[in-house]
Amino acid sequence: MYSNFKEQGIEYAKQAVQEDNAGNYAKAFTLYMNALEYFKTHLKYEKNPKIKETITQRFTDYLRRAEEIRAVLDGGGPGPASNGDAAVATKPKTKPKNGGEGDGEDPEQSKLRAGLNSAIVREKPNVKWNDVAGLESAKQSLQEAVILPVKFPQFFTGKRRPWRAFLLYGPPGTGKSYLAKAVATEADSTFFSVSSSDLVSKWMGESEKLVSNLFEMARESAPSIIFVDEIDSLCGTRGEGNESEASRRIKTELLVQMQICLFPESSIPG
Secondary structure, X not given: OHHHHHHHHHHHHHHHHHHHHHOOHHHHHHHHHHHHHHHHHHHHHOOOHHHHHHHHHHHHHHXXXXXXXXXXXXXXXXXXXXXXXXXXXXXXXXXXXXXXXXXXXXXXXXXXXXXXXXXXXXXXOOOOHXXXXXXXXXHHHHHHHHXXXXXXXXXXXXXXXXXXXXXXXXXXXXXXXHHHHHHHHHOOOEEEEEEHHHHOOOOOOHHHHHHHHHHHHHHHOOOEEEEEEOHHHOOOOOXXXXXXXXHXXXXXXXHHHHHHHHOOOOOOOO
């Protein structure tokens, strides 16, 4: 049955290309969207890796073209390039890192941020998917869950929410941080790398503020990806007998910040 999805997707794609070449961009965009829907459904059931790779490549090409056309239809561009040309990726808008709102910032807040800045590795990595050897299943999952929603956000609306948090697990040297850098590169995002030990302070209440500031800094540099190394040492099972009050407070703050990322419309204060 899943082969019908592929055939339907191919048929819609052919019609989309015809309308695209004819200059009927509004109609072409609708047809591209229909094709993407069918291809996405087919990818869930396709088992042949070669066919899956081919369809994924086609999906990406059509997605880029649809994004180009959408930008023009929304008045965001001078006109789409010819269908044979490579699609030009649109750079995401970012908020200023040092806006005017920081003029009246609390000195204690500034001190915390300065200390956190010295511990964070903030960069725009240049690691491509091809630079990561193996890990095909992980790369495929991250592409579908992160890259597509970033490049084509209107495709994930309503109840169809993209994933916003991932747990990469495995012994040291298996490529967890490299995968995270590849995701940040492909999504054109700022990469925040921090160790869990840098989020722990001996002063009461300071650890929660460090966690809060980390997420706030990431939001200011959006789109961004936070990579917390050795997070298992920070977030064990809640309610353990040897769990300290400070540990519980850190976990609570981390969960609150993740909740804000997962459900921005929630009433939880930032």
